[in-house]
Amino acid sequence: PDRYAVIGNPVDHSRSPAIHAMFAEQTGQRMTYTRLPAAEDAFTATVERFFADGGRGLNVTLPFKQAAAAYAATLSARAERAGAVNTLIRCDDGRIHGDNTDGVGLLRDLTGRLSTPIEGRRVLVLGAGGAVRGVVPVLLEQGPKHLYIANRTAERAEAIAADFTDLGPVDAGGLAGIGGGWDLVINAISAGLAGRMPDLPAAAIAGATAAYDMIYADAPTPFLRWAERHGVARRCDGFGMLVEQAAESFHLWRGVRPDTRAVIAALHPAPQ
Numbered sequence: 001p002d003r004y005a006v007i008g009n010p011v012d013h014s015r016s017p018a019i020h021a022m023f024a025e026q027t028g029q030r031m032t033y034t035r036l037p038a039a040e041d042a043f044t045a046t047v048e049r050f051f052a053d054g055g056r057g058l059n060v061t062l063p064f065k066q067a068a069a070a071y072a073a074t075l076s077a078r079a080e081r082a083g084a085v086n087t088l089i090r091c092d093d094g095r096i097h098g099d100n101t102d103g104v105g106l107l108r109d110l111t112g113r114l115s116t117p118i119e120g121r122r123v124l125v126l127g128a129g130g131a132v133r134g135v136v137p138v139l140l141e142q143g144p145k146h147l148y149i150a151n152r153t154a155e156r157a158e159a160i161a162a163d164f165t166d167l168g169p170v171d172a173g174g175l176a177g178i179g180g181g182w183d184l185v186i187n188a189i190s191a192g193l194a195g196r197m198p199d200l201p202a203a204a205i206a207g208a209t210a211a212y213d214m215i216y217a218d219a220p221t222p223f224l225r226w227a228e229r230h231g232v233a234r235r236c237d238g239f240g241m242l243v244e245q246a247a248e249s250f251h252l253w254r255g256v257r258p259d260t261r262a263v264i265a266a267l268h269p270a271p272q
């Protein structure tokens with residue numbers, strides 16, 4: 001069978017092997033998908049060995065997405081724009097091609113499970129890490145009315161906005177200055193993992209119709225509980241984004257599309 005893996009550090013808790021195993025079973029693909037740990041300074045050596053041994057494709061997770069973009073011989077337009085790669089493909093001529101399915105994965109979950117279009121909407125993004133840099137260009141391509149990136153360190157948010165102003169109406173600032181009137185609020189602040197949200201003005205969430213947390217957990221996340229307390233009716237966590245980006249990678253590798261809803265329901269039954 002053809003061999004695939006996810007490379008990262010740490011990678012032992014990655015859900016990707018379970019997701020791709022379900023995709024392969026659903027679609028009848030003969031393949032294996034394993035975890036590939038790599039020391040921080042051994043990304044290139046580990047990837048080269050994997051492909052030299054006949055591996056067909058890799059997913060790339062933290063902290064290697066930028067290194068993967070530098071490593072790939074060719075890049076898709078969206079990977080080049082994000083400066084980050086989450087999918088490596090060994091082409092028939094042996095060349096390694098890099099792509100990035102994170103943004104489109106988020107978009108599919110927003111328009112699918114969350115039933116929330118971006119076009120014409122006012123969208124607030126909380127956080128300015130690598131994940132935000134990857135999804136902002138994809139969100140802007142959908143034609144939002146306004147996209148605002150708010151971050152504890154305002155300069156990081158401003159730097160991302162400045163890189164993408166040619167794609168649409170985007171600006172940025174600190175957490176304290178967030179105004180109100182957002183249709184959709186997307187969280188990418190990782191502090192929520194530790195159990196609580198940073199103090200944010202209620203105006204940031206009040207009146208929103210939908211809330212999306214790019215982070216996921218077995219129970220509703222602090223951000224989604226905060227959104228619920230402020231009456232936001234539609235809420236989803238980032239497990240769907242994980243499955244959707246995996247499905248896009250699977251399609252690039254195998255040419256077939258799995259049923260993502262069935263996989264989300266089977267692997268992440270926690271209601272939000």
Ligand code: ATR
Nearest residue numbers: 127128129130131132152153156188189190191198
């Ligand atoms: P990723 O690449 O996964 O997006 P990251 O680059 O570590 O992760 O970014 C984490 C995000 O969470 C950043 O926006 C960070 O804010 P800063 O840029 O100011 O560091 C945000 N974050 C982490 N802990 C936070 C906290 N206690 N309060 C507010 N924001 C926090």
